[in-house]
Amino acid sequence: MEHQLGLPVLYTFRRCPYAMRARLAIVAAGLKVEVRELVLRAKPAHMLEISPKGTVPVLWLQDGTVIDESLDVMRWAVGQNFPVDWLVLNAQQQQQCDEWIALLDGEFKRNLDRYKYPHRYHTESSTCDPLEHRAACEKILMQWNEVLMQQGPWLFGNKPSFADFAILPFVRQFRIADEAWFDAVPGYEALKQWLADFLQSDLLETAMVKYSPWQPADIPLTFPG
Ligand SMILES: N[C@@H](CCC(=O)N[C@@H](CS)C(=O)NCC(=O)O)C(=O)O
Incomplete structure (x- = not known):
């Protein structure tokens, strides 16, 4: 498995509130990822390989780092590029x-x-x-x-x-x-x-755009689109 678009890969499930908070931070930070939508009853083998606990979201960075806690994905996103309209907390x-x-x-x-x-x-x-x-x-x-x-x-x-x-x-x-x-x-x-x-x-609205569940042979898609 590789990063075909040269972007971090995000395994996500549209309705999951944890995945949602991760996607919100990614959009707010103006970042792009390769998106792999899934259904919880059929998790992709690659996701389970890199994060055996089997929860979404999972972010797989280009250097192989795996971030599989939603708050950590948010922290990563705002650390890459702090959203212009967000308050910096004291x-x-x-x-x-x-x-x-x-x-x-x-x-x-x-x-x-x-x-x-x-x-x-x-x-x-x-x-x-x-x-x-x-x-x-x-x-x-x-x-x-x-x-x-x-x-x-x-x-x-x-x-x-x-x-x-x-x-x-x-x-x-x-x-x-x-x-x-x-x-x-x-x-x-x-x-x-x-x-x-x-x-x-x-x-x-941007964070909730619909994607079909990903299959390994699919053409890679970006989020946001
Ligand atoms: N602590 C995790 C929790 C993530 C989580 O529990 N996500 C749910 C979906 S909303 C999940 O993937 N559950 C696994 C399953 O139902 O098989 C995080 O913040 O990322």
Whole structure:
């Protein structure tokens, strides 16, 4: 397997929020990669060879380096070319950003999965109540709503940052679990506006362009196209 376009290769799955945050950072940084879309039930052998844990996103650099954690792909992208309109975080903001992302990737994601797919978490002795987990997610969302109310429209004020784009794909998923309920429920208007701005953004549109699942014999495609 080689880098046919001379670009880093990104294994990705369109709907995966982790892959989405990686693609957002790649687009925001103005970079190009060779894209290999996949379906999770049929992961390409080459991807599993370079990253046996089998999660997306996986970025394979020209020198053979493999970056297979979404936050590391984001860090790589902004390290290559810092997005012009993103805020450079100071030390205190960076610490806050790291804390929020830990909360998101930990407690929020754990509850989001149980809200979205409760049947996967039923056990012999207990059933998983999706609404309990939705409420746990809401408690976390309320924290970001407070921040956005005080200093929005982005988490750190007037400019978007790493924190916004690491978090927003998961808030999008929370909404998608029950859009009618989310759109009607009162109580976090600033957060809804933050999400709505993201959903309408050119950045997301570019990051969500559709590709067919990749096959080794395919002509290589770039992302963004
Ligand atoms: N910590 C990883 C998590 C990535 C992850 O779990 N991605 C999911 C898709 S959303 C995945 O690839 N799951 C493997 C599977 O379902 O087979 C990261 O941040 O990149």
